[in-house]
Amino acid sequence: MKKIAYLGPAGSYSEQAAIERCNSCEYVPVESIPMVASVVASGGADEGVVPIENSIEGAVTFTVDLLIHDSDLMITGETIVPIKQCLSAKDPVSLEDIEVVFSHPQSLSQCREYLGRNLPQAELVASLSNSKAVEEMKNSLARAAAISSQRAANINNVVVLRTGIEDFSNNQTRFVILSRVDSLPTGDDKTSLCFEFYDDSPGILSNVLTEFASRGINLEKIESRPNKKRLGLYVFLLDIQGHKQDAPVLQAVEALKSQVGMLKILGSYPKHRTLLEQK
Amino acid sequence: MKKIAYLGPAGSYSEQAAIERCNSCEYVPVESIPMVASVVASGGADEGVVPIENSIEGAVTFTVDLLIHDSDLMITGETIVPIKQCLSAKDPVSLEDIEVVFSHPQSLSQCREYLGRNLPQAELVASLSNSKAVEEMKNSLARAAAISSQRAANINNVVVLRTGIEDFSNNQTRFVILSRVDSLPTGDDKTSLCFEFYDDSPGILSNVLTEFASRGINLEKIESRPNKKRLGLYVFLLDIQGHKQDAPVLQAVEALKSQVGMLKILGSYPKHRTLLEQK
Numbered sequence: 149m150k151k152i153a154y155l156g157p158a159g160s161y162s163e164q165a166a167i168e169r170c171n172s173c174e175y176v177p178v179e180s181i182p183m184v185a186s187v188v189a190s191g192g193a194d195e196g197v198v199p200i201e202n203s204i205e206g207a208v209t210f211t212v213d214l215l216i217h218d219s220d221l222m223i224t225g226e227t228i229v230p231i232k233q234c235l236s237a238k239d240p241v242s243l244e245d246i247e248v249v250f251s252h253p254q255s256l257s258q259c260r261e262y263l264g265r266n267l268p269q270a271e272l273v274a275s276l277s278n279s280k281a282v283e284e285m286k287n288s289l290a291r292a293a294a295i296s297s298q299r300a301a302n303i304n305n306v307v308v309l310r311t312g313i314e315d316f317s318n319n320q321t322r323f324v325i326l327s328r329v330d331s332l333p334t335g336d337d338k339t340s341l342c343f344e345f346y347d348d349s350p351g352i353l354s355n356v357l358t359e360f361a362s363r364g365i366n367l368e369k370i371e372s373r374p375n376k377k378r379l380g381l382y383v384f385l386l387d388i389q390g391h392k393q394d395a396p397v398l399q400a401v402e403a404l405k406s407q408v409g410m411l412k413i414l415g416s417y418p419k420h421r422t423l424l425e426q427k
Numbered sequence: 428m429k430k431i432a433y434l435g436p437a438g439s440y441s442e443q444a445a446i447e448r449c450n451s452c453e454y455v456p457v458e459s460i461p462m463v464a465s466v467v468a469s470g471g472a473d474e475g476v477v478p479i480e481n482s483i484e485g486a487v488t489f490t491v492d493l494l495i496h497d498s499d500l501m502i503t504g505e506t507i508v509p510i511k512q513c514l515s516a517k518d519p520v521s522l523e524d525i526e527v528v529f530s531h532p533q534s535l536s537q538c539r540e541y542l543g544r545n546l547p548q549a550e551l552v553a554s555l556s557n558s559k560a561v562e563e564m565k566n567s568l569a570r571a572a573a574i575s576s577q578r579a580a581n582i583n584n585v586v587v588l589r590t591g592i593e594d595f596s597n598n599q600t601r602f603v604i605l606s607r608v609d610s611l612p613t614g615d616d617k618t619s620l621c622f623e624f625y626d627d628s629p630g631i632l633s634n635v636l637t638e639f640a641s642r643g644i645n646l647e648k649i650e651s652r653p654n655k656k657r658l659g660l661y662v663f664l665l666d667i668q669g670h671k672q673d674a675p676v677l678q679a680v681e682a683l684k685s686q687v688g689m690l691k692i693l694g695s696y697p698k699h700r701t702l703l704e705q706k
Contacts, residue, residue, distance in 0.1 A: 203655065203658040206486075207485075209484060253555065257489075274532065274554060276551065318656065322658060351640025353636055354640045361633045362630070371651055372649050374480075378597060
């Protein structure tokens with residue numbers, strides 16, 4: 149059976165993405181995003197699922213930096229998971245009686261307005277993950293609540309008090325699938341690549357983008373990340389339409405090579421389609 | 428005396444940036460980045476200091492989103508602070524005897540390799556800020572340590588065990604100064620602006636960048652942020668060379684207006700110069 153690694157524990161949004169990717173696989177929870185990559189690289193799993201972008205927070209920079217600097221895996225797919233934050237407690241309790249709320253700082257921040265309106269009295273306490281928050285809530289002596297996915301609450305047998313408490317209702321996370329092997333063209337693909345310049349003369353980025361635009365290749369996304377050598381120097385990450393074997397993409401990448409210092413193709417893969425679009 | 432608001436408490440890197448901005452001001456610590464902006468907007472302070480970019484982690488997305496969506500303040504300056512993480516405890520203690528390390532998850536992540544090499548036995552516990560981590564360490568019954576700035580350790584009268592434990596030695600954070608009033612041209616300025624497109628046709632971003640490049644205006648930085656309405660739609664944030672009153676910048680911005688949906692100038696301000704460059 150195909151093995152698929154994800155950022156655990158069970159109940160995480162990454163697990164949901166793994167299930168959406170493949171609903172009869174063996175799921176392998178691991179402890180960190182780099183470990184997802186290393187388990188796949190060493191053959192301990194066939195594929196790995198890592199979060200790369202959230203509709204509210206933006207890039208998952210940890211994953212982006214891993215793909216740029218520390219991994220030779222290919223992106224072979226993507227999937228999008230809606231983020232629905234859920235408030236849970238050990239027993240049914242009124243919101244105004246809750247003294248402490250546990251969650252990962254990012255989840256606390258995603259529910260900031262809701263918490264300010266509905267639990268202004270509660271102390272906010274940081275946890276290292278949302279699943280850990282549910283455990284800490286269960287062990288707390290105070291009247292405590294936790295913010296996590298509905299699935300993490302269910303797995304831990306706690307009482308769901310409210311669902312969908314995130315401040316922005318269109319909260320979604322895009323995950324990418326990592327593999328040791330390439331994905332073949334399907335006719336509706338995208339390609340992720342990154343590059344770095346030798347210097348920062350005016351116009352160099354616009355020249356590069358023109359290589360794609362002049363060939364009718366749509367740019368879906370551009371992201372800049374620090375190159376980690378000096379403040380103000382960046383690596384650019386692009387998502388473009390088309391497969392790297394398509395002639396226009398091939399030509400644009402060739403033209404790029406003479407203009408940039410480092411160039412790395414992270415993978416070509418079928419675009420995620422929502423259920424609506426698949427009909 | 429001029430009042431300058433910053434993300435407190437005393438001992439934070441934001442306080443260091445405030446002191447670097449102005450060494451005989453009244454410093455006003457506040458609890459969050461949005462509160463820095465609202466205190467300045469309401470006249471409770473003349474200026475505010477907020478982190479916007481780190482050389483390792485990249486954009487401080489919270490600040491970038493605030494400037495794009497929720498603030499009419501102008502950026503009137505920038506300053507760069509080196510980040511030196513410091514390990515402290517209540518008493519002098521050997522690293523191998525430490526059972527727990529408190530810090531904000533971002534600081535734990537910045538010291539990941541150091542901790543794995545030198546304190547593999549220690550449990551990592553998340554705090555809401557580095558200053559809070561020092562307090563929690565002081566109150567802990569375990570043999571605990573905290574990661575924070577040296578200043579936060581000194582203010583809290585704890586023992587500094589090690590300094591400079593961050594994994595990347597060139598760790599720096601850029602802060603911007605927010606104000607209700609504009610900064611006048613100095614001859615060595617940069618301008619921050621953001622915009623959003625109506626649609627995502629091929630080449631639209633390269634057309635925009637060409638407006639700057641063709642006028643010899645160097646692009647210092649480009650950042651994309653989710654527009655928070657739909658996954659895959661972005662607001663672009665640009666830092667360009669020159670003041671918004673300079674003729675080439677004025678012309679480029681005029682040319683942009685017909686091509687973009689939303690356009691907002693966040694401010695023109697003198698470039699940060701290191702002590703070396705100032706000589």
